[in-house]
Amino acid sequence: MSRKKEEFKPIESGKVGIYVCGPTVYDRAHIGNARSVVFFDVLYRLLKQLYPVVCYVRNITDVDDKINAKFKKTCEPISSITKRTTAMFHEDMSALNVLFPDEEPRATEHIDEMIALVERLLENGNAYEAEGHVLFDVSSMPEYGRLSIRSQDEMLAGARVEVASYKRDSADFVLWKPSEDDLPGWESPWGRGRPGWHLECSAMSLRYLGKVFDIHGGGQDLIFPHHENEIAQSCCGNNTETYANYWVHNGHLIVNGEKMSKSLGNFFTVKEVLEKAQGEAIRFCLISTHYRQPLNWTDKALEQAKSAMDRFYTALRNVENIKAEKVEIPQNVMEALKDDVNTPLAISHMHEIVSELNKCKNDAEKALQKGKLLASGGLLGLFKENPEEWFKGKITFSDTVTIQDHFHIELTDSNGKVIQVRDSKTDALMVERAKIDALIAERVEVRKAKNFARADEIRDKLKVLNVVLEDTPSGTIWKYGK
Numbered sequence: 001m002s003r004k005k006e007e008f009k010p011i012e013s014g015k016v017g018i019y020v021c022g023p024t025v026y027d028r029a030h031i032g033n034a035r036s037v038v039f040f041d042v043l044y045r046l047l048k049q050l051y052p053v054v055c056y057v058r059n060i061t062d063v064d065d066k067i068n069a070k071f072k073k074t075c076e077p078i079s080s081i082t083k084r085t086t087a088m089f090h091e092d093m094s095a096l097n098v099l100f101p102d103e104e105p106r107a108t109e110h111i112d113e114m115i116a117l118v119e120r121l122l123e124n125g126n127a128y129e130a131e132g133h134v135l136f137d138v139s140s141m142p143e144y145g146r147l148s149i150r151s152q153d154e155m156l157a158g159a160r161v162e163v164a165s166y167k168r169d170s171a172d173f174v175l176w177k178p179s180e181d182d183l184p185g186w187e188s189p190w191g192r193g194r195p196g197w198h199l200e201c202s203a204m205s206l207r208y209l210g211k212v213f214d215i216h217g218g219g220q221d222l223i224f225p226h227h228e229n230e231i232a233q234s235c236c237g238n239n240t241e242t243y244a245n246y247w248v249h250n251g252h253l254i255v256n257g258e259k260m261s262k263s264l265g266n267f268f269t270v271k272e273v274l275e276k277a278q279g280e281a282i283r284f285c286l287i288s289t290h291y292r293q294p295l296n297w298t299d300k301a302l303e304q305a306k307s308a309m310d311r312f313y314t315a316l317r318n319v320e321n322i323k324a325e326k327v328e329i330p331q332n333v334m335e336a337l338k339d340d341v342n343t344p345l346a347i348s349h350m351h352e353i354v355s356e357l358n359k360c361k362n363d364a365e366k367a368l369q370k371g372k373l374l375a376s377g378g379l380l381g382l383f384k385e386n387p388e389e390w391f392k393g394k395i396t397f398s399d400t401v402t403i404q405d406h407f408h409i410e411l412t413d414s415n416g417k418v419i420q421v422r423d424s425k426t427d428a429l430m431v432e433r434a435k436i437d438a439l440i441a442e443r444v445e446v447r448k449a450k451n452f453a454r455a456d457e458i459r460d461k462l463k464v465l466n467v468v469l470e471d472t473p474s475g476t477i478w479k480y481g482k
Contacts, residue, residue, distance in 0.1 A: 001147055001247060005340055008246060010214050015053040017213040018044070019205040019244070021222055022104070024061040025085040026070045028269040029092050031282075031297055032253040032260055036219045038283055038381070039250045039291045039341070041098045043217070045379055046337050049329065057208045058101040059201060060086055062108050063194055068183050078184060092270040095279040096286075097381040105204045107195070111186045113203040114195045117237045118175045118188075126236040127175055130166035134176040134190055138169055141232050147247065148224045173229050175199050198229035205230075206238065216244035220251055250291045256298055273302070278393065280382055281306040287343040287380060308347075309390070312377070315354045316370065317387035317477075322363050325371035333376045343380065350376050391479025436467055440476055443469075 010016045020040045023029060029037075040058070047054045062082040071078045118134050121127035126140045138144050163170055174196035179185030185192040195203075205213065211234075218227065227247070234243040252259075255266040273282055276299075285305035289295045330353070336345035350373060357369035377383035443458040459469055462478070470477050 001149075003149070006246065008214075010051065011212065011245065014051055015055075016047050016051045016215070017055045017057075017209040018047065018215040018217065019057045019059075019201070019209055019213060020101075020216075021201055021218040021226065022058040022060050023086075023089050024064045024066055025082045025089060026064070026067040027085060028271055029089050030260065031255075031268050031270060031273055031286075032219075034092070034096060034270050034282070035253045035286050035295060036217075036250050037093055037098055038096055038286045040217050040248075042287060042337075042343060042380060043215075043248070043341055044099060044101070045381060046341065049334075049379065050338075055103065055209065056101040057103040057105065057205065059204050060104060060106045061197065061200060062086070062106050063184050063200075064107075064197060071183075088271075092274070095274055096270070096283045097279060097384055099381075103208050105208065107200040107204070108184070110200070110203050110207060111195065113207055114199050115176075115186075115188050117199065117203050117206070117233065118190075120237045121175065121233060124236055124239070126233075128168065129190060130168075132178040132191055132193070133166055133174055135167060135172045136175055136229065136233055136236075138171040138173075138232070141236055143235075144171075144232050145228065147228050147231055150224075173198060173225060175233065198226055199233060201226070202230050202234045202237070205244075206234070211238040211240050212242050213244055215246045215248060217248040217250075220249045223249060251289075251294045253295045253297055255296075257296060260297075268297075277302055277306055278309075278385070278390070280385060280390075281309050283381060284309050284347075288347060290344055291341055308351075309382075312350070312354060312373070312383065313385070313387045313390045315357050316373070316383065317391070319357065319366045319370050320387055322366050322370060324374050325367040327368065327371040327375055329375045329379055330372050333379070337379065346376070346380065350380075388477065391477075393479075436462065436478065440469070440478060444476060 018040075020036075023033060037058075040056075044054065044056045047056075060082075067078060067081060070076070070081055074081075118127065121136065122129070122134065125137075127134055127136050129135075176188060176190055176193050176195060176199070179192055179194045183194070185194050205216070216227065216230075231243045235241065254260065255268070258264060258266060260267050270282075281302065282305070285297070285302050286295070288301075288305060288308075330349065332349045333346045336342045336349060339345075353369055353373045353376065357366060357373060360366040360369055374383055439458050439462060443455045446452075446454040446458070462469060468479050470479075
């Protein structure tokens, strides 16, 4: 609210409570969703380094108009939609090395708390009933708008605020609304209905963190109306002056300089991006820009992130047989992150560690620098891969793959029927590791037999498939890439 950096002091010494708005589970998470989740995962990891007890709460919104619209469109049962898409969210975030929060409450499991909060707001004179709805009366809270620091007219301009005849004021927002017979609903003092979206987070944060807690986070787009309304109903319903002591919002993600939109053809789900790059490369790309700044997502930025991760993993592969020394996270990395989670600066310090590691003359020095790099990367959620596996990439092609002598690839189904042919010179394709390893093994044997023409032929065959060989004293290693 102060619009400046503040020294963080938890309410209770040694203990931190943080609440972040989680997904509405009706479809796949997109890359913009991932930016917020990954950033708050870094903040969570940092807090766990600094404080003995951290309670991180990230909710699941499983009752919402978007979910209902999905049901109306597809006729898939709502319970099936929310269960399936929650599992997909967990799968996608796991691929980005995101830790599970300490608590992941679901809105549908906290309806009683929501009804109780609405009842208190009515008793306190902050809400009113109208045509089966219960609405928050914005005029009853003079401080309304202090997070946005804008006038009511400015807040409403361009915001998705429902205009309805039953509202006393256009800024009043729904706490409880009637529900159709074929949609989720719960019995309440105001009839069968369901909660408003804003109400859900207030009730769940109260349940797990109390009336006033340390940190509330989310995307910049949630400041108004969502977070503004959370503050209003929580402070008025719980009779407190404050809701969360610190607010943290990540900046917008744009794609190729434009707002992400399906109509513009620049809308990407996490799953789609995972088909282009490994999860750690995506994660690295998301944290390479400071969290408060806009992030311009481009193929070039992702390629640069992949190259940076290749540099780190090359250094780690070169010292793979050396046991890392157990060290504390380097002070300059910690200081960068403690200063408003400056991930770009922390990453620059990690590059310095790699430079030192590559200069090391003996195993003791290498063990120390390797320990520093792994400790720093662990704090950012990086370097979980084995270096060899990293360079071989994500090769999970389930169909039969045949490498033909005339440099094209045939994909066949279980009956041997060719279903796709690609010219590998122009359209490189990941192939099964076993076949790559078999060709490499053959190359080793023909080299021993001094059949260098065949060895070069195999190397060239793999090269056009983007499989790069490197002959080392300990044997031939390979990686997938340019």
